Amino acid sequence: MxxxxxxxxxxxxxxxxxxxxxxxxxxxxxxxxxxxxxxQEKIRRDYPLMTETTFDQPPLPPAIARALGQALPxxxxxxxxxxxxPDRDWKIGITREFLALSSTHYSRWEDFRQRLRRALxxxxxxxxxxxxxxxxxxxRNVIRKDIAGMKDADxxxxxxxxxxxxxxxxxxxxxxxxxxxxxxxxxGENEGQVRILHxxxxxxxxxxxxxxxxxxxxxxxxxEVGDAFKYLDSFNEEAGRLFRWCITTLLHxxxxxxxxH
Numbered sequence: 001m002x003x004x005x006x007x008x009x010x011x012x013x014x015x016x017x018x019x020x021x022x023x024x025x026x027x028x029x030x031x032x033x034x035x036x037x038x039x040q041e042k043i044r045r046d047y048p049l050m051t052e053t054t055f056d057q058p059p060l061p062p063a064i065a066r067a068l069g070q071a072l073p074x075x076x077x078x079x080x081x082x083x084x085x086p087d088r089d090w091k092i093g094i095t096r097e098f099l100a101l102s103s104t105h106y107s108r109w110e111d112f113r114q115r116l117r118r119a120l121x122x123x124x125x126x127x128x129x130x131x132x133x134x135x136x137x138x139x140r141n142v143i144r145k146d147i148a149g150m151k152d153a154d155x156x157x158x159x160x161x162x163x164x165x166x167x168x169x170x171x172x173x174x175x176x177x178x179x180x181x182x183x184x185x186x187x188g189e190n191e192g193q194v195r196i197l198h199x200x201x202x203x204x205x206x207x208x209x210x211x212x213x214x215x216x217x218x219x220x221x222x223x224e225v226g227d228a229f230k231y232l233d234s235f236n237e238e239a240g241r242l243f244r245w246c247i248t249t250l251l252h253x254x255x256x257x258x259x260x261h
Contacts, residue, residue, distance in 0.1 A: 002187050002194075003241035010108060012256030013148060015141045015243075017212075019106040021116055023228060024098040024134035028127050032079050032096040039094065040083065042122035046115075047083035047092055054079050092119050098134075099123050108260070109236045113229070124225065135192070135228050136218040137235040141243060142201070143211040148254045158251040159211065163198060176200070187238060192219035192231060194238065198246070215242055 040050065083092045089105035101116045123129065143158060145151045150158065154170040161168040166176055180199035187193055197214040217235035244252065 001238060001241060002185060003238055003245045006241050006244040008237075008240055008260045009244075009252075009257040010260060012258065013254070014107070015143055015147075015255060016106050016139060017142045018102060018104050018138075018140045019112060020100060020102040020136075020138040020140075021112070021232065022098050022100045022134065022136040022138075023120065023123075023132055024136070025129035025132050027096045028129060029096060031094060031127060036081055036094060036126070039122050039126045040081075042126065043083055043092060043119060046118075047085055047090070049084040049086065049088070051082045051084075052079065053082070090115065094123070109233075113232070113236075116232075117229075120225070120228070129225060132223040132225055132228060134218060134220045135223055135231050136216060137232055137239070138214070138216040139239045139243070141213040141215075142203075143213070143247075143251070144203075144208075145210070146208075148251060150251070150254055153250075155211065158248055160246060160248060163213075163246045167200075187217070187234075190221070191234065192217060194218075194235075194242065196242070213243065213246055215239055 035052075078096055080093060080095050083094075084090065087105075089103060091100075091102045093100040093102070099119060101112070101119055103112060103115075106112060145153060145158070148158070155164055155167045155173055156170050159167070163181075165179065165181065167173045167179055178200065180197070182195070182197050184193055184195045195216045195218070197216075198212060200209050201212045202208070203210050217238060219231050223231065247255075
């Protein structure tokens with residue numbers, strides 16, 4: 001493991017804004033040339049809402065895409081089918097090149113993993129992709145002081161110095177108008193990488209300053225479909241350790257951490 005060992009926990013004041021898994025495969029033209037009716041039937045009970053979107057924009061240059069923090073390297077070209085739960089907390093997306101599952105109501109990995117397994121099974125039985133060219137798991141955390149019950153706290157009380165940079169100085173932090181960091185860390189030979197985008201963001205009508213920690217774990221080499229969960233399970237474990245490495249014990253406790261066994 002790359003990040004320091006820490007107990008697995010859930011937070012009662014969950015800082016996760018969204019979790020996204022993307023499994024990319026060589027293009028399958030049948031997905032774009034005909035409606036994915038068979039695929040839909042396999043997931044429709046849980047994901048009854050469907051939208052179809054066609055994108056014609058050329059992909060963004062990689063540097064711009066990275067600056068915008070996009071989940072994908074540029075705009076999606078072609079046709080995208082999205083299937084959502086009635087509460088719109090969960091979404092499955094499929095294009096000729098990838099399957100994605102996202103949730104804005106993530107609670108624990110076992111639930112997400114089970115839903116992903118069903119979506120991947122539907123993909124396999126309908127389209128039989130030969131292999132995967134990218135396995136990705138992305139966690140978007142947003143630290144909001146008011147939700148954590150620490151509205152008047154300095155960022156130096158909530159986040160570790162190795163993350164904060166200039167914000168670790170309480171006096172200077174009050175004058176910082178923008179702060180953004182982009183780092184890519186190896187997870188070990190042939191095990192993948194994690195790209196961490198973190199910094200201040202403005203949210204809401206009052207444009208309050210919150211802190212985002214966006215961790216995109218990925219492996220961009222040929223992977224057998226049956227091996228995907230081996231890497232995803234590892235990414236999930238690393239993601240928990242990474243987040244704990246970023247935050248102080250004070251914030252950890254204020255978020256209502258409960259250890260999982």
